[in-house]
Amino acid sequence: MDGTGVDNGGCGDRGCHTGGVPLPFVLAAGTAAALAAWALTGWMCRVAASDSRWLRSGLHIVLAGIGGAGAALVSGTWVEAVTFTAVAVALALLVVVDQATFRLPDVIVGPTFLVLVTGLLVATVLSGEWARFGRAAAAAAVLLVGYFALAWINPAGLGLGDVKLAGVLGGVLGWFGWPHVMVGVLAGFLLSGAVGLVILITRQGGLKSEFPFGPWMILGATGGLMWAFMAGG
Secondary structure, rough: OOOOOOOOOHHHHHHOOOOOEEEHHHHHHHHHHHHHHHHHHHHHHHHHHHHHHHOOOOOOHHHHHHHHHHHHHHHHOOHHHHHHHHHHHHHHHHHHHHHHHHOHHHHHHHHHHHHHHHHHHHHHHOOOHHHHHHHHHHHHHHHHHHHHHHHOOOOOOOOOHHHHHHHEEEEEEHHHHHHHHHHHHHHHHHHHHHHHHHHHHOOOOOOOOOOHHHHHHHHHHHHHHHHHHHHHH
């Protein structure tokens, strides 16, 4: 126990987590995230400026609830839990907006990045694990540069919204370790490739058919985070 009310399993800079999170805490985080997503529904629709059924599906509420619970599971301190829960809500909104409009609005991505940096900085000040913060910053920078290069090479495949989202996801995954960054990024590309293959097989589109990449980046990163939890457990 580190004095914050959450057992970090003594993992230190390794970024792992061995469990020990009380079930009520996990449920509370999931519920709070779902309620926040519900409260932001109207704002999300105004940002998207679309009448897509995705925005009315309630999917963002479900995803936020799952994400909030997952955030509590992988967090080692209450600061991390609050930070990652807030990020989970934003990512849930981005999944739905991207599905509806093929856009990842700066008005969501930008504040999410600021919340992440601020939260991780506070967690670092309290723990003194500056190397961990440096790794998260480095991972965010690496993914920003890498995805920017991919977008420059193939602008039809990746947009600047995807590039900015990569920075957010890199910061989250980098907090846990470089292996989690690699797993999260690889999973995102594999999932996206699988979706493209399904589109071809079912003849719902062709090789040049467009579909949003952001949701698969987020789902892949989630896989990297769950690996962080399972590897620590």
